[in-house]
Amino acid sequence: MTTDLTELDAAEIEAVEINAAEIDAAAIDPADLAVQPAVPGGAPAVPAETVGDAETAGIVPTDTEVPAPVERRSVPGLSPSRANDFLQCPLLFRLRVVDKLPEPASPAAARGTLVHAVLERLYDLPAGERTPAAARAMVDGQWAALLEESPAYRELFASDDERTEWLASAGTLLDTYFTLEDPNRLEPRERELMVRTQLEDGPQLRGIVDRIDVAPNGMVRVVDYKTGRSPRPGYESSALFQMRFYAYVIQRERGVLPALLQLVYLGDQQIVRHAPSEAEMVTFEQRVRSIWSGIEDTARSGDWRPRPSKLCGWCSFKDRCPAFGGTAPEVPEGAVELVLGVVPAPRDSVTTAPAPAPSATTAPSVVAGTPDSAGSDLPAPPAADATGTAGLLV
Numbered sequence: 001m002t003t004d005l006t007e008l009d010a011a012e013i014e015a016v017e018i019n020a021a022e023i024d025a026a027a028i029d030p031a032d033l034a035v036q037p038a039v040p041g042g043a044p045a046v047p048a049e050t051v052g053d054a055e056t057a058g059i060v061p062t063d064t065e066v067p068a069p070v071e072r073r074s075v076p077g078l079s080p081s082r083a084n085d086f087l088q089c090p091l092l093f094r095l096r097v098v099d100k101l102p103e104p105a106s107p108a109a110a111r112g113t114l115v116h117a118v119l120e121r122l123y124d125l126p127a128g129e130r131t132p133a134a135a136r137a138m139v140d141g142q143w144a145a146l147l148e149e150s151p152a153y154r155e156l157f158a159s160d161d162e163r164t165e166w167l168a169s170a171g172t173l174l175d176t177y178f179t180l181e182d183p184n185r186l187e188p189r190e191r192e193l194m195v196r197t198q199l200e201d202g203p204q205l206r207g208i209v210d211r212i213d214v215a216p217n218g219m220v221r222v223v224d225y226k227t228g229r230s231p232r233p234g235y236e237s238s239a240l241f242q243m244r245f246y247a248y249v250i251q252r253e254r255g256v257l258p259a260l261l262q263l264v265y266l267g268d269q270q271i272v273r274h275a276p277s278e279a280e281m282v283t284f285e286q287r288v289r290s291i292w293s294g295i296e297d298t299a300r301s302g303d304w305r306p307r308p309s310k311l312c313g314w315c316s317f318k319d320r321c322p323a324f325g326g327t328a329p330e331v332p333e334g335a336v337e338l339v340l341g342v343v344p345a346p347r348d349s350v351t352t353a354p355a356p357a358p359s360a361t362t363a364p365s366v367v368a369g370t371p372d373s374a375g376s377d378l379p380a381p382p383a384a385d386a387t388g389t390a391g392l393l394v
């Protein structure tokens with residue numbers, strides 16, 4: 001799987017202005033399989049809150065001509081993280097994506113977000129000033145900004161000492177970054193770039209790419225930072241799925257297949273590289289369609305059964321999971337239609353098989369094949385997955 005693309009030497013990466021209009025990452029929750037309201041006829045998408053604003057404000061058109069009602073329909077989306085959720089466990093996917101149940105923040109995830117924020121802004125500095133000390137100097141400011149955005153992060157630490165230690169661990173990860181890449185030799189074309197493409201008869205594929213580099217000869221490298229450890233042999237498929245996802249979307253939208261997909265693991269100082277092929281993209285499309293088809297079938301049947309595995313230890317919903325003696329809440333009325341664009345069968349026509357006993361080897365039963373040559377469909381264990389933003393769209 002590991003491929004070094006020597007032609008794309010870091011020194012050759014050209015300096016190009018970032019297209020800020022395309023980034024707009026702040027407007028999208030990368031961890032959310034969000035619904036994007038759309039106006040029929042291909043008009044630009046309109047935020048849901050703005051539809052019907054005039055009515056909610058008590059404004060009634062005085063013109064005798066009554067405007068046609070605005071049809072509200074959803075454009076279902078799929079990110080790599082949520083696709084992996086479904087492969088791991090349909091109930092997990094449902095509770096996270098359809099029910100949108102809140103989940104507690106974790107220090108590991110918060111640290112991933114913090115480190116990603118610093119690495120993104122590191123490239124605001126001119127080449128030559130991108131040093132470990134400069135990166136560390138950004139930590140406190142970025143942490144303050146995150147706290148402002150998500151005050152719940154304040155509850156992560158029982159004491160000041162705990163928080164100080166945690167901030168120091170973020171600094172250590174940033175130091176590690178400089179042992180893997182020299183940011184002074186790079187000028188990214190894009191940072192924290194929202195990418196998306198509409199699959200015909202399928203979902204909108206969405207994700208946020210940490211960094212895109214473009215060489216003078218036009219070769220594209222997609223880079224993703226991971227604050228966890230690299231996957232053990234046999235568990236690479238989840239990470240590869242995410243990177244192929246980005247390659248596929250970029251190829252469709254920009255007409256260029258990235259030459260290199262690069263994962264930078266700060267947790268164990270590893271870089272994993274993969275050069276995707278055209279044939280791989282064909283297989284990827286089949287695979288993502290297969291996953292979506294599995295999601296739609298499950299949504300129609302309402303059979304969101306739990307699929308226990310070793311990964312349950314990291315699941316926020318374990319106490320509500322029938323596989324562990326809990327009771328899953330009812331699906332909120334209309335949520336399946338709204339989020340997935342699928343009308344579920346009437347509840348009394350749904351028969352749900354009992355949850356299988358917890359097993360480390362339980363394989364996905366819904367997703368049809370297009371097997372991954374790099375490994376199974378099962379996602380990587382969380383030990384290798386304490387990441388920050390990427391994949392996380394998305």
Ligand code: SF4
Pocket residue numbers: 088089090091092306307308309311312315316317318321322323324
């Ligand atoms: S505890 Fe395991 S089986 Fe239950 S919802 Fe979570 S991931 Fe699924």
